[in-house]
Amino acid sequence: xxxxxxLKVIIFGFIFTFFSSFGQSFFLGIFNPSIRNELSxxxxxxGSIYASATLLSSFILIWLGKKIDDINIFKFAxxxxxxxxxxxxxxxxxxxxxFLFIAILLMRFSxxxxxxxxxxxxxxxxxxxxxxxxxxxxWFGLSTAEFILPVLMIYLLSIINWxxxxxxxxxxxxxFLPIISFYLIKNLNFDSREETSEKNENFKNIKNWTRLxxxxxxxxxxxxMNMLAMPWIATGVFVYQSFILSSKGWGPYIIAxxxxxxxxxxxxxxxxxxxxxxxxxxxxxxxxxxxPLLLSAGVLFYFKNPVSSFFFLGLIGISNGxxxxxxxxxxxxxxxxxxxxxxxxxxxxxxxxATAFGTALFxxxxxxxxxxxxxxxxxxTYIFSSIILLILIKEKLNPIYQ
Numbered sequence: 001x002x003x004x005x006x007l008k009v010i011i012f013g014f015i016f017t018f019f020s021s022f023g024q025s026f027f028l029g030i031f032n033p034s035i036r037n038e039l040s041x042x043x044x045x046x047g048s049i050y051a052s053a054t055l056l057s058s059f060i061l062i063w064l065g066k067k068i069d070d071i072n073i074f075k076f077a078x079x080x081x082x083x084x085x086x087x088x089x090x091x092x093x094x095x096x097x098x099f100l101f102i103a104i105l106l107m108r109f110s111x112x113x114x115x116x117x118x119x120x121x122x123x124x125x126x127x128x129x130x131x132x133x134x135x136x137x138x139w140f141g142l143s144t145a146e147f148i149l150p151v152l153m154i155y156l157l158s159i160i161n162w163x164x165x166x167x168x169x170x171x172x173x174x175x176f177l178p179i180i181s182f183y184l185i186k187n188l189n190f191d192s193r194e195e196t197s198e199k200n201e202n203f204k205n206i207k208n209w210t211r212l213x214x215x216x217x218x219x220x221x222x223x224x225m226n227m228l229a230m231p232w233i234a235t236g237v238f239v240y241q242s243f244i245l246s247s248k249g250w251g252p253y254i255i256a257x258x259x260x261x262x263x264x265x266x267x268x269x270x271x272x273x274x275x276x277x278x279x280x281x282x283x284x285x286x287x288x289x290x291x292p293l294l295l296s297a298g299v300l301f302y303f304k305n306p307v308s309s310f311f312f313l314g315l316i317g318i319s320n321g322x323x324x325x326x327x328x329x330x331x332x333x334x335x336x337x338x339x340x341x342x343x344x345x346x347x348x349x350x351x352x353x354a355t356a357f358g359t360a361l362f363x364x365x366x367x368x369x370x371x372x373x374x375x376x377x378x379x380x381t382y383i384f385s386s387i388i389l390l391i392l393i394k395e396k397l398n399p400i401y402q
């Protein structure tokens with residue numbers, strides 16, 4: 001399916017999305033209890049720190065993320081890898097609220113932000129006719145991490161101090177990522193593209209929007225409403241997984257085991273979505289993206305049996321699989337690839353902002369005494385509203401051809 005360079009780009013995307021997991025909420029949330037116990041802070045305090053640090057990282061990402069359009073991709077990837085390694089090491093040194101804020105800022109910016117931004121922008125720019133399958137394969141890296149790491153970290157935390165774990169992660173990143181990046185993308189340049197057949201020539205004639213033009217387009221904001229549902233709701237679930245466990249009376253391993261179902265459904269959806277996007281386009285799949293997420297809110301509201309946790313996270317996994325691919329391919333499909341780095345920097349920053357919002361909102365609602373059932377109603381209302389708005393403009397999502 002892919003020629004030699006194409007395969008290297010895919011592997012690069014897979015590895016970078018896998019390593020982005022160290023800055024993702026599902027991973028950082030595992031260390032929530034350890035950090036709160038060490039610093040003697042509440043759920044709400046942790047959430048406020050997490051949200052403010054994440055928010056700041058999103059603003060930095062808007063500025064620095066666009067540099068991927070101007071800098072050689074190998075040099076860019078190398079800088080991101082070095083920053084991630086330093087961020088992981090700094091995370092191991094958390095000893096105060098100030099250090100916690102800086103550590104989360106660094107991890108959210110370098111891990112969730114720049115690592116995933118580098119991977120998806122590289123793939124979106126290089127591929128055209130196979131963009132859907134390529135992105136789904138690249139995002140499989142994060143799904144693999146979501147399958148392996150939660151249970152592994154729970155086990156390691158039972159035998160090793162959490163700070164030691166972060167030192168080992170830092171060393172792994174420092175050694176592995178620069179070497180693999182050199183091997184995979186050292187010859188990749190701005191003009192490198194997947195070969196396209198004559199029938200796909202119309203992809204080249206799509207108007208290439210600048211970021212300034214994009215932010216003036218009303219469609220952008222409605223699409224974003226849908227794109228951001230998954231980040232803010234899922235982040236709230238991941239960061240406050242211990243609150244959900246205690247509210248529902250589930251055992252300590254239930255969420256960790258349910259993450260396996262989450263990753264399986266996410267992976268299956270990734271690959272199915274990749275083929276569907278290449279066949280039907282991202283625009284036609286967008287309205288279905290958050291339907292499973294809406295159903296998951298219903299499961300969380302109605303059921304308490306531990307088995308429901310597997311359905312809850314399994315449904316979130318389906319929406320996650322769709323969102324990961326659609327969150328990259330849609331922008332390239334509608335707005336072109338010439339300025340995709342700049343546009344993706346903005347949308348990735350908005351995604352990071354949404355995770356900050358979700359963390360702060362969940363923490364605030366929990367501290368105010370709202371039950372997880374009440375929170376699921378609030379989440380479901382937002383999801384439903386965003387889907388309706390998208391349905392109203394679905395016929396206006398076609399790209400402009402030059």
